[in-house]
Amino acid sequence: MRAAILAIGSELLGTERLDTNSLRLTAALDRHGVELRKKSVVGDSEAELAAEVRALLGRVDLLLVTGGLGPTADDVTREAVAAALGRGLHLDPEVSAALEARFRAFVRRMPEVNRRQAQVIDGAVVLPNAHGTAPGLRIDTRWEEREATIFLFPGVPHELEGMIADALEPWLAERSAGTARSSVTLKISGLPESEVEERIAPAYEEFGRESITILAGGGEIKLIATAAGPEGERTARLAVMADRLALLAGDAVYTRNADDTLEQVVGELLRQAKATLATAESCTGGLLAERLTRIAGSSDYFPGGVVTYSNAEKSRLLGVPPELLAEHGAVSEPVARAMAEGARRSFSTDYGIGITGVAGPGGGSEEKPVGTIHVAVAGPGGRVAHRRFRFPGGRERVRWFASQLALEILRRLLLDVSRPAGSTADPGQVAKAVESLWR
Numbered sequence: 174m175r176a177a178i179l180a181i182g183s184e185l186l187g188t189e190r191l192d193t194n195s196l197r198l199t200a201a202l203d204r205h206g207v208e209l210r211k212k213s214v215v216g217d218s219e220a221e222l223a224a225e226v227r228a229l230l231g232r233v234d235l236l237l238v239t240g241g242l243g244p245t246a247d248d249v250t251r252e253a254v255a256a257a258l259g260r261g262l263h264l265d266p267e268v269s270a271a272l273e274a275r276f277r278a279f280v281r282r283m284p285e286v287n288r289r290q291a292q293v294i295d296g297a298v299v300l301p302n303a304h305g306t307a308p309g310l311r312i313d314t315r316w317e318e319r320e321a322t323i324f325l326f327p328g329v330p331h332e333l334e335g336m337i338a339d340a341l342e343p344w345l346a347e348r349s350a351g352t353a354r355s356s357v358t359l360k361i362s363g364l365p366e367s368e369v370e371e372r373i374a375p376a377y378e379e380f381g382r383e384s385i386t387i388l389a390g391g392g393e394i395k396l397i398a399t400a401a402g403p404e405g406e407r408t409a410r411l412a413v414m415a416d417r418l419a420l421l422a423g424d425a426v427y428t429r430n431a432d433d434t435l436e437q438v439v440g441e442l443l444r445q446a447k448a449t450l451a452t453a454e455s456c457t458g459g460l461l462a463e464r465l466t467r468i469a470g471s472s473d474y475f476p477g478g479v480v481t482y483s484n485a486e487k488s489r490l491l492g493v494p495p496e497l498l499a500e501h502g503a504v505s506e507p508v509a510r511a512m513a514e515g516a517r518r519s520f521s522t523d524y525g526i527g528i529t530g531v532a533g534p535g536g537g538s539e540e541k542p543v544g545t546i547h548v549a550v551a552g553p554g555g556r557v558a559h560r561r562f563r564f565p566g567g568r569e570r571v572r573w574f575a576s577q578l579a580l581e582i583l584r585r586l587l588l589d590v591s592r593p594a595g596s597t598a599d600p601g602q603v604a605k606a607v608e609s610l611w612r
């Protein structure tokens with residue numbers, strides 16, 4: 174079964190309101206393995222709506238419409254769908270009586286405009302609305318030699334939710350025979366989208382181009398694999414897909430759980446390694462410490478960090494030699510290294526992270542343009558890993574990317590020390606990769 178969703182309301186075309194109803198409808202379709210082919214948003218125009226209904230009916234078997242069932246003149250869904258199907262409308266006495274009863278129950282007289290909500294498209298099944306006045310409608314029809322079903326639902330989000338549960342889910346369940354759609358998400362950091370794409374290309378061939386999605390944002394990549402089918406079969410297929418993608422993408426994959434964050438995974442690795450971490454931040458102003466402490470219980474491995482924004486404080490609190498600052502400038506590899514070592518020493522931890530950079534928008538130079546970041550991680554045995562990077566974007570993005578890079582370097586270093594559960598990485602390869610990071 175192929176489905177489309179049509180969200181109706183001129184406010185949804187403006188800048189004030191977002192169509193969130195379609196997300197609820199999509200989740201219901203997923204639960205029953207129905208493939209969503211298209212979503213449309215149309216304003217309260219009868220002609221536009223009728224045209225869109227006709228266009229969508231040519232492409233799908235199931236059309237879910239939300240909005241425009243209210244009592245006011247701008248609610249024209251009933252009329253538009255009737256026109257699209259070439260059907261009439263009639264006043265349904267039962268719906269009308271139910272509306273009046275609902276108003277009586279709230280000790281109110283029914284305004285005459287509400288009578289419109291008792292208009293029913295000829296041949297439609299009325300779907301009671303337990304949470305509001307406008308009932309929904311279901312229309313079974315033939316369109317271009319095929320059977321098609323249209324559901325009309327109210328736009329008020331909580332009314333829609335009620336009707337998804339009461340009317341849509343049971344109807345879908347009867348047809349899906351235990352089939353559902355679900356997905357697994359692999360999260361990747363430290364690789365650009367194009368490189369992830371290159372690495373996983375064989376999986377497109379093996380599982381089908383449309384079953385895998387790559388989403389980039391916030392300095393990380395999500396690889397989403399989707400499968401439809403009965404529970405057992407589907408979970409098995411998703412596991413095979415996830416294993417294959419993880420193998421192809423390598424140890425850049427930091428989790429197979431969509432809800433995990435990088436700071437959470439790094440925290441878990443520190444815990445497993447029984448190691449501790451301290452931070453010294455300049456341009457990120459504490460963002461890294463903030464992220465680390467989002468995780469409850471992080472005091473087990475993160476005693477603290479410092480924000481040293483001025484050169485003087487870099488020297489006073491972290492022991493960065495003033496000559497180093499004078500010679501190389503605050504945004505430099507030697508200073509990042511000295512900050513990381515200073516953090517490790519001051520807090521007596523196993524690891525120390527130093528971040529210094531030019532977040533912008535001002536302060537850049539030819540040699541050190543805006544977006545230049547130095548991240549250093551000092552570790553056991555006096556070794557220090559360092560990476561210089563230049564990130565695009567505004568101040569907030571640069572700061573976020575810097576914190577992301579710091580977490581990612583530490584994660585990679587820790588892979589050698591604490592082997593994550595379920596890791597398929599070759600220990601020899603991991604050790605080699607980590608060795609090259611320390612250099």
Ligand code: AMP
Nearest residue numbers: 180192193194240241242243327328329
């Ligand atoms: P309606 O049923 O079109 O009169 O919509 C009633 C209320 O629900 C209005 O406040 C709309 O903004 C809201 N609404 C309608 N459609 C949607 C939608 N697709 N997503 C979120 N809210 C909606």
Ligand code: MG
Nearest residue numbers: 182240241328
């Ligand atoms: Mg509306």
